[in-house]
Amino acid sequence: MTVKRRGKAMEQAVLDKHLVLDRQLCFAVYATAHAFTRAYKPLLDPLGLTYPQYLVMLVLWEKGEVPVKAIGQSLDLDSGTLSPLLKRLEQAGLITRLRDVNDERQVLVRVTAKGLALKQQAAGVLGAIGKAIGCDSDEIDALRQRLHDLRAQLQSSQDG
Amino acid sequence: MTVKRRGKAMEQAVLDKHLVLDRQLCFAVYATAHAFTRAYKPLLDPLGLTYPQYLVMLVLWEKGEVPVKAIGQSLDLDSGTLSPLLKRLEQAGLITRLRDVNDERQVLVRVTAKGLALKQQAAGVLGAIGKAIGCDSDEIDALRQRLHDLRAQLQSSQDG
DNA sequence: CAAAATTATATTGCGCGCAATTAAATTGTT
DNA sequence: AACAATTTAATTGCGCGCAATATAATTTTG
Numbered sequence: 001m002t003v004k005r006r007g008k009a010m011e012q013a014v015l016d017k018h019l020v021l022d023r024q025l026c027f028a029v030y031a032t033a034h035a036f037t038r039a040y041k042p043l044l045d046p047l048g049l050t051y052p053q054y055l056v057m058l059v060l061w062e063k064g065e066v067p068v069k070a071i072g073q074s075l076d077l078d079s080g081t082l083s084p085l086l087k088r089l090e091q092a093g094l095i096t097r098l099r100d101v102n103d104e105r106q107v108l109v110r111v112t113a114k115g116l117a118l119k120q121q122a123a124g125v126l127g128a129i130g131k132a133i134g135c136d137s138d139e140i141d142a143l144r145q146r147l148h149d150l151r152a153q154l155q156s157s158q159d160g
Numbered sequence: 161m162t163v164k165r166r167g168k169a170m171e172q173a174v175l176d177k178h179l180v181l182d183r184q185l186c187f188a189v190y191a192t193a194h195a196f197t198r199a200y201k202p203l204l205d206p207l208g209l210t211y212p213q214y215l216v217m218l219v220l221w222e223k224g225e226v227p228v229k230a231i232g233q234s235l236d237l238d239s240g241t242l243s244p245l246l247k248r249l250e251q252a253g254l255i256t257r258l259r260d261v262n263d264e265r266q267v268l269v270r271v272t273a274k275g276l277a278l279k280q281q282a283a284g285v286l287g288a289i290g291k292a293i294g295c296d297s298d299e300i301d302a303l304r305q306r307l308h309d310l311r312a313q314l315q316s317s318q319d320g
Numbered sequence: 321c322a323a324a325a326t327t328a329t330a331t332t333g334c335g336c337g338c339a340a341t342t343a344a345a346t347t348g349t350t
Numbered sequence: 351a352a353c354a355a356t357t358t359a360a361t362t363g364c365g366c367g368c369a370a371t372a373t374a375a376t377t378t379t380g
Binding site for chain 1: 184185186187188189190191192193194195196197198199200211215235236289291292293294299300301303304306307308310311313314315317318
Binding site: 244248 | 339344
């Protein structure tokens with residue numbers, strides 16, 4: 001009886017430890033993502049952009065004109081997320097959306113002059129993030145690389 | 161004229177590089193967080209839990225009875241997120257919510273027997289995540305630590 | 321070429337995440 | 351004791367994130 005109860009207690013302890021440890025990495029990523037979004041907010045508010053909208057604009061600033069599909073592949077987002085988001089960017093006058101004449105399924109997203117103008121502001125402001133995370137470039141790059149690998153591993157284990 | 165244009169082009173290149181680099185770490189965290197959520201989904205679906213709900217249950221499994229405020233501090237979430245989430249867990253029969261008689265402002269959240277029973281299932285299933293991320297324990301711990309530090313730095317730069 | 325399968329986008333519905341507001345209880349101050 | 355300030359939750363509104371579905375265009379197959 002006492003033996004049995006000690007056994008149960010130990011099982012509980014092992015289970016607890018397992019759950020707590022298990023939680024740590026995923027939660028660390030989860031909480032850090034939110035911390036990043038919150039850190040960006042005061043910087044992006046003056047530009048009238050949310051953080052996901054800013055990510056989309058980064059893609060567009062780099063590539064000029066891109067089909068929705070390609071934006072989705074860059075950011076790992078689907079049309080359920082992008083369609084309304086792009087509609088808001090269009091309404092804000094930062095982008096245009098036009099059906100591709102060569103393939104009417106596709107919608108080509110293009111930055112407007114107003115959208116391009118934002119790029120300068122974004123660059124000026126976003127050095128602040130670099131300072132916020134303490135700019136040891138090598139360390140940052142190592143961390144980025146690890147996260148990239150981790151994400152690849154998670155995604156590959158999804159398919160298998 | 162040509163000099164001026166070369167100058168502009170170089171500014172553009174610097175700006176592009178800056179924006180692209182700037183994007184990398186924050187986006188890596190953002191995308192990895194989503195990848196984690198997606199990896200957890202098929203494991204949590206059978207338990208009827210979302211990933212944030214799972215995080216709340218982890219806190220409750222560890223501590224038994226906790227005020228809403230303390231859950232929020234553990235997970236860095238506010239009542240705007242937690243109130244409806246807890247309502248759903250209550251409706252699912254996994255928790256109860258009772259006003260603290262000693263301080264009627266607080267709501268004490270407690271796991272039910274049904275909620276406690278889920279813990280066993282969770283443990284059984286979630287070893288899968290460990291396998292999905294390739295279980296080098298030291299490396300994981302190092303990454304977790306870096307993310308923790310990064311989050312702390314982001315949060316401290318918020319206040320200052 | 322016609323039918324079937326695939327591809328690209330949009331829409332709907334639900335659950336976060338968070339800012340802003342509200343309401344109620346407690347604590348602090350005078 | 352009375353009033354102000356603080357604390358705790360809940361509510362409202364908006365923008366993701368994503369599954370599921372719908373629609374239309376293209377490609378593939380027979």
